[in-house]
Amino acid sequence: MSRWLKITLGVVGGIVVLLLLNALVVSNATKSAYVRDDGAQLVDTSSGTLQVLDRGDPQGSPIVLLHCATCSMDWWDRLAPALEQDHRVIRVDLLGMGGSDKPSSGYAITEQASAVAEALAKLHVVGATVVGHSLGGSVATALAEQSPQLASRIVIVDQSPEDGFENESLGQQMTRWPVIGQATARLIQVAPTSLIRDQYGQAFAPGVNISSGFDNPDQPVDDLRAMTYTAYKDTVDAEQDYVDQGPLDERLAATHLPVLVIFGAEDQIYDAPAAVARYRQNVPGVQAHLIPGAGHSPNVEKPDLVAPLILAFAKPPPAPRPAPKKKASPKKGAAGKKPAAGKKTTQK
Numbered sequence: 001m002s003r004w005l006k007i008t009l010g011v012v013g014g015i016v017v018l019l020l021l022n023a024l025v026v027s028n029a030t031k032s033a034y035v036r037d038d039g040a041q042l043v044d045t046s047s048g049t050l051q052v053l054d055r056g057d058p059q060g061s062p063i064v065l066l067h068c069a070t071c072s073m074d075w076w077d078r079l080a081p082a083l084e085q086d087h088r089v090i091r092v093d094l095l096g097m098g099g100s101d102k103p104s105s106g107y108a109i110t111e112q113a114s115a116v117a118e119a120l121a122k123l124h125v126v127g128a129t130v131v132g133h134s135l136g137g138s139v140a141t142a143l144a145e146q147s148p149q150l151a152s153r154i155v156i157v158d159q160s161p162e163d164g165f166e167n168e169s170l171g172q173q174m175t176r177w178p179v180i181g182q183a184t185a186r187l188i189q190v191a192p193t194s195l196i197r198d199q200y201g202q203a204f205a206p207g208v209n210i211s212s213g214f215d216n217p218d219q220p221v222d223d224l225r226a227m228t229y230t231a232y233k234d235t236v237d238a239e240q241d242y243v244d245q246g247p248l249d250e251r252l253a254a255t256h257l258p259v260l261v262i263f264g265a266e267d268q269i270y271d272a273p274a275a276v277a278r279y280r281q282n283v284p285g286v287q288a289h290l291i292p293g294a295g296h297s298p299n300v301e302k303p304d305l306v307a308p309l310i311l312a313f314a315k316p317p318p319a320p321r322p323a324p325k326k327k328a329s330p331k332k333g334a335a336g337k338k339p340a341a342g343k344k345t346t347q348k
Helices: 003-027 080-084 109-122 135-146 170-174 180-190 193-203 219-226 229-245 248-255 272-282 303-314
Strands: 041-044 049-056 062-066 088-092 128-133 151-157 259-264 287-291
Touching: 041 109, 049 080, 049 109, 062 109, 062 135, 080 088, 080 303, 088 109, 109 135, 109 229, 128 135, 128 303, 135 151, 135 229, 135 248, 151 248, 151 303, 193 219, 248 272, 259 272, 259 303, 272 287, 287 303
Parallel strands: 062 088, 062 128, 128 151, 151 259, 259 287
Antiparallel strands: 041 049, 049 088
16 A cells, blocks of 8 residues: 555545544534523523513513524514514524523424423413414414414414425535534534625525624524534424424414414525415415515515514404494383373373
8 A cells, every 4th residue: 555545544534533523522512591682581491491582562462473493583683673562572592592592402393382382481471473484483383283372373484384395405405414514513613704694695585685684794693603503403304394294284274373474575495475375275364475575584684564464463353342222212102102292291
């Protein structure tokens, strides 16, 4: 064996060992919850601690906002203020994201919904309009299935009924492959921010300046870097498992709750028109809207168009008016005739 071949094999072997060690370390990483956003609080649940932000009118009907995968409650920053004027608005960082715990397990959609339900119960929230963006739409659906007393209305924002409407690239699939996925997770922590931010283009309409929708232009990058590899992989896998077991439209129809569906007309992840048509076909009474000029994240891209739809949907129906009182009929004489003018009737 030549000297150069030995060197090459040694280098390759060393790289393989490093990749395997990295995979082991990255896969076992966890992170504890902390208060990441001003005014937020930590709420303990049996699945982990969640960061929750509770704002708005405490006497108003509650609206709960659940974010997308690899995101956080900050993806509602431009939309929430419009809701908070007349409603109590509760934003939740799901397990594995934002300021919430990143445990080693517990990312099934039903487990995410149970954690949210526990947090809402501790905050004494009932009869809420639950709004879920992408992944959050699946969690909102599971919450409605488990706790209809907590979720009385459901809003789905750009979450397709099942995976058949999605166009996932090979590169996205590779981020969850063994060894390669963990190596990618390590690179995300050290790669230039601009490079990572550019990978979020698919979550918005074509040509949209991603940074323009956030107070912090690097918000998507910060949210992705906050996650562990396990939180990322298990969350994506759990979402697919949930809709494989039962499409969202069928699940929502079975809850018999009012449903509003909102999609960006230029969604690059899902076939928005086909997804909306599917919901309209299978969910009785559903309200469905396509937002022009928006992609997969209309809550970030077009909050001025999305907020009025949610407000109109969340507004409680007006209280029934009491039936008008009937006017008393004029009294008649003994023979059933009105008394003659100028004469008085005898009162008994």
